[in-house]
Amino acid sequence: MRMYDIIHKKRDGGALTKEEIRFFVEGYTKGEIPDYQVSALLMAIFLNKMDRRETVDLTEAVMHSGDTVDLSSINGLKVDKHSTGGVGDKTTILLGPMVAACGVPVAKMSGRGLGHTGGTLDKLESIGGFMVEVSSEDFIRQVNEVGLAVIGQSKNIAPADKKLYGLRDVTATVDDVSLIAASVMSKKLAAGSDAIVLDVKVGSGAFVKTIDGAIELGQIMVDIGDGMGRAVIAVITGMDQPLGYAVGNALEVKEAIATLRGEGPQDLRELCLRLGGMMVYLGGKAKTPEEGSELVLDALRSGAAFEKLKAFVAAQGGDVSQIESPELLPGAKIIEPVLSLKSGHVAHIQSDEVGISATILGAGRETLESVIDHGAGIVLVKKVGDAVKQGEVLAYLHTNSDQRLEEARERLLGAYEIQAEDVPVPKLIHAIVR
Numbered sequence: 180m181r182m183y184d185i186i187h188k189k190r191d192g193g194a195l196t197k198e199e200i201r202f203f204v205e206g207y208t209k210g211e212i213p214d215y216q217v218s219a220l221l222m223a224i225f226l227n228k229m230d231r232r233e234t235v236d237l238t239e240a241v242m243h244s245g246d247t248v249d250l251s252s253i254n255g256l257k258v259d260k261h262s263t264g265g266v267g268d269k270t271t272i273l274l275g276p277m278v279a280a281c282g283v284p285v286a287k288m289s290g291r292g293l294g295h296t297g298g299t300l301d302k303l304e305s306i307g308g309f310m311v312e313v314s315s316e317d318f319i320r321q322v323n324e325v326g327l328a329v330i331g332q333s334k335n336i337a338p339a340d341k342k343l344y345g346l347r348d349v350t351a352t353v354d355d356v357s358l359i360a361a362s363v364m365s366k367k368l369a370a371g372s373d374a375i376v377l378d379v380k381v382g383s384g385a386f387v388k389t390i391d392g393a394i395e396l397g398q399i400m401v402d403i404g405d406g407m408g409r410a411v412i413a414v415i416t417g418m419d420q421p422l423g424y425a426v427g428n429a430l431e432v433k434e435a436i437a438t439l440r441g442e443g444p445q446d447l448r449e450l451c452l453r454l455g456g457m458m459v460y461l462g463g464k465a466k467t468p469e470e471g472s473e474l475v476l477d478a479l480r481s482g483a484a485f486e487k488l489k490a491f492v493a494a495q496g497g498d499v500s501q502i503e504s505p506e507l508l509p510g511a512k513i514i515e516p517v518l519s520l521k522s523g524h525v526a527h528i529q530s531d532e533v534g535i536s537a538t539i540l541g542a543g544r545e546t547l548e549s550v551i552d553h554g555a556g557i558v559l560v561k562k563v564g565d566a567v568k569q570g571e572v573l574a575y576l577h578t579n580s581d582q583r584l585e586e587a588r589e590r591l592l593g594a595y596e597i598q599a600e601d602v603p604v605p606k607l608i609h610a611i612v613r
């Protein structure tokens with residue numbers, strides 16, 4: 180078999196066989212096929228698309244490019260959750276404890292920030308002492324004892340996805356539904372949970388811009404799960420503005436803690452109750468997702484979810500006093516307001532621009548070597564639908580270095596679209612695919 184022929188076939192609109200897909204994934208993972216040939220193939224896939232069968236074959240090939248995790252020694256049905264990437268998305272930090280408090284074990288591998296989107300591991304590491312590198316034995320023991328563990332993805336889970344993702348990122352081939360579906364599902368299937376709730380983001384801040392496209396993506400991922408005996412529900416949620424008000428690592432942990440204490444933002448709370456309800460349902464502890472949401476709400480109201488967060492943080496070496504007193508988490512020496520240049524109503528907040536502004540302030544990585552400032556980020560004051568007057572505060576910039584403050588301010592101001600007419604509060608959950 181020759182890589183040239185595979186590229187040629189896809190370039191002319193043909194469907195690749197299972198063997199051809201396996202050949203290029205294996206060859207690329209081993210370093211036998213060069214980046215330039217895989218780049219050409221990715222662009223041909225992007226332009227000519229893959230059908231359902233090819234997408235399933237690609238998912239399987241990527242999943243088997245490395246290790247698969249065996250979670251069978253954890254009691255009960257294990258449920259995972261994955262978001263296709265958002266700004267201000269701190270749901271895992273709340274959802275894990277909420278769902279675990281309902282008796283559903285959560286054994287989760289998470290990632291670091293990518294591009295303008297933040298990563299759960301970076302957020303959790305803003306808690307003093309918190310360790311994300313945990314051996315597989317300790318990971319399994321912790322899930323059995325505490326009900327919840329969140330760790331970094333081991334190097335050898337779906338290694339082909341790491342290479343392919345890096346290449347897609349620089350060849351403008353990220354936003355294809357088959358490539359996204361195979362990327363997400365290969366990792367999730369390799370990570371070993373019995374059921375998966377997918378949060379498929381749609382909108383200007385997401386990789387998929389239209390609701391139809393997001394439903395198509397959700398459906399493909401549900402079908403892939405079905406074909407492999409895993410229950411999958413995809414929830415299509417809006418990313419036309421950041422989730423909640425806080426963007427940046429310790430700021431997001433603080434918002435997650437506030438939400439677990441009943442004080443957080445409405446959109447974040449609503450999303451967690453819905454996603455959590457589905458996880459509890461798939462975990463077999465509720466007869467319907469609605470009943471699952473009731474159980475999750477009880478865990479929130481009774482304080483059981485907050486207690487679970489503390490037990491989880493303690494088990495991974497984190498400083499629990501920072502959870503009890505979030506003002507002890509890393510903060511910022513400089514907190515600067517961003518003032519609105521005009522009066523009107525907030526029509527839109529370009530989430531990726533907010534993510535980039537937070538990165539400029541130190542909350543994300545601009546190069547692989549960048550060191551994250553855990554206290555840096557942005558706290559929005561105005562969200563879509565809010566009225567604003569000229570000179571009123573739109574948001575606060577938090578940073579420990581004033582070097583690029585003006586650049587961050589410009590970016591954030593550019594993210595806000597303000598119009599004269601009233602704007603309705605945008606819908607958060609657009610569709611559920613199962």
Ligand code: URA
Nearest residue numbers: 263264358359362363
């Ligand atoms: N998230 C992933 O894990 N992969 C993609 O391709 C897009 C979002």
